[in-house]
Amino acid sequence: MKRSKLGPWLAIVIGAIYFLVPLIGTFEFSLRMRRGEYSFDAYRIVLGDPQFQATFAYSTCLALATILVGALLVVPTAYWIRLRLPGLRPVVEFITLLPLVIPAIVLVFGYLRIYNSSSWLPLTASDRATDLLLTFSYVTLALPYMYRAVDTGLRAIDVRTLTEAAESLGAGWPTILFRVIFPNVRVAVLSGAFLTFAIVIGEFTMASLLDRPAFGPYLQLIGANRAYEPSALAIIAFIVTWACMGLIQVFGRGARMAAETR
Secondary structure, three states: OHHHHHHHHHHHHHHHHHHHHHHHHHHHHHOOOOOOOOOOHHHHHHHHOHHHHHHHHHHHHHHHHHHHHHHHHHHHHHHHHHHOOHHHHHHHHHHHHHHHHOOHHHHHHHHHHHOOOOOOOOOOOOHHHHHHHHHHHHHHHHHHHHHHHHHHHHHOOOHHHHHHHHHHOOOOHHHHHHHHHHHHOHHHHHHHHHHHHHHHHHOOHHHHHOOOOOHHHHHHHHHHHOOOHHHHHHHHHHHHHHHHHHHHHHHHHHHHHHHHHO
């Protein structure tokens, strides 16, 4: 019994050391901007940088747009496949896995080839059109995570019974989707949304090659030209990512508690 308990705890300790020691070292280095003492000067400089504020706000807006488009695309698709076309599920799962197999640089070069200023659909001819193209690119990158989160949420509910009950009460398809299905997969959508947000905030390749003022290229620029500020930015990005993961847990727990009380 002691040996069986010692093994898992040893694995946890080793894993914690492996992940926490570099993080603590990065945080400690970010505080060394003043010689001989610790300070938060690097964080003050980064947070007060207008370029940091502009790029973070830009990436946040694109992340929200990506979440909205992704949810509107994935939820009806996953719902319809589960309800009417279960035979296509392996095909759709394979398609949603492609962004994990095809490198982002290949995707963005394909977009530039197809949607350049001389093509029939010039999505790189203006800043707003390029923002739209970048949003759709992020939807593609986040598709594996959003689809699997929503598909898991749909597995947890009886889609067919809910649909038949709504139809028997006279509900149409828009009503069924937005007033029956979406509320029941809210936690799954939020899980995919927070993962999407974390992906968009840190993405570099597509934003850089499309020449957009996103947070990922800003991180690379600071990392190439500064010493202590990149460490502060790494800690900030880590906090944002883990805040998203924490919100997933909070919303998930709240939804479970609400379901139990009902």
